[in-house]
Amino acid sequence: MTDAPTLLDVLDVRPVPGTADTFSGANLPDWRPRLFGGQVLGQAAVAAGRTVDPDRALHSFHGYFLRPGDPDVAVHLAVERLRDGRSFSARRVQALQDGVPILSGIASFQTAAEGLEHAEAAPDVPDPEDLAPDEEAMGGATPARLLEHLAARPVQIRHVEPPLYLTPDPHPVDRQSVWLRLPLDLPGRDDDQVLHRAALAYASDVTILEPVLRRSGLAWATPGISVASLDHAMWWHHPARADDWLLFVTASPAASGARGLATGRLYDRERRLLATVAQEGMLRLPRP
Template structure:
């Protein structure tokens, strides 16, 4: 048996490979990847819940939207059960609800809609002009690779995705400009299988890393703000077109509002050639010490 370490990409793919329950129809189980805080990563359980729903849908129907609520913090050391409810099977659209459960209690509730490929009106916003190429933007490894801290090592070396902030990251301190705008290049570190559903699930997985960063930028904070408490509350996503997550994708982000201890992050996702492939919104609990 080889003792070679498993790559971060392979570890993510293994976590997304759910096991069907042989005794209960439309129920699956999965495990979680280690996290510095010991809590289940929201993007992981979101992707797992979508893939569980996709297991009950005809292969010619891909997800075009999802809406999910993060209900409780999951524990990485405990397995997660995914119970899928078949809400509707129409001529063009299929709807599924997935509950992700630990200890019998839901940690995520998600509804996803799937559609057959169809012709129709076709237009899209354009990618902003003047965005530097990802090769010209420092990566998380460039910024954090020499820092001897568990969180820095995790995001720089153990993450399955290469993350590059166009206007500078907020890993180590607040941004020079107080703004809710952010642009981030993303790409899986290794090649991925030719599975369209998997790529859509991985897009949901990856975006949870940065969806609330515009809230921090606009409030003049960073990931190292002392006493900060931050957690995803809900997530909405629309896939417009196919995209490979092992090719560079640009997240163009904003934060239109924050109040009541909550902040809203929004994103449009473009391929490197400028094609709009997804739109995302996420609200999170964001609390700072007085």
């Protein structure tokens, strides 16, 4: 019996023999009948990075989720080299299953440069050691299947506000903070920064839409609710380690037309801003 792949295995996409700039990746097992979007985001980022000079760091990725992914079908990633300039490189990536695109995105890479420096400050929240893991914070009445899922997922999460898995926030607000990390044995930050940034793309997709739910008094378990990511944009500002605790501060500035917009900021323990994220998601409510 073959061991299930880890997140590190899945992100380590490999060239497809006999092709140019095409890569293949495995899928993580999951309880959902469709691929987790963060997995495909991370794989696309790594595939693009494998075609760029290692001295150029991934600084932004903009992707659209086109179709639900099938967890039983391997993902192929076709990279198109759009431009290699003096300081920047651009790549288009198509994530395909059975020749049909499930995600289309563009990644941009940059050589290191000096320039202006400023960043929005992090909120004053407890450190991760002062918060219970989500699977403990849920309490004794939590279904065993949910507790098993929370304990087994690749991202460890500790909510500052009450988790939204089963019940809404009793005090609806349009923002939240979580600490997250990937319990992986990743290479050193300077050895494979593309891998760390791809892992952050994976992690950023886990809770990004929760402020939309929180503001509207909803939970993931709300009967009849349907939530799906439509697009995802991410900007990396500084080198980061995805296997350290990171503070993810998210907010929802708007929701309309069965869509909700969320933004997020990722900070390290020293409260340095590492990355900024934005995502719009489809959010359909049950018919009355």
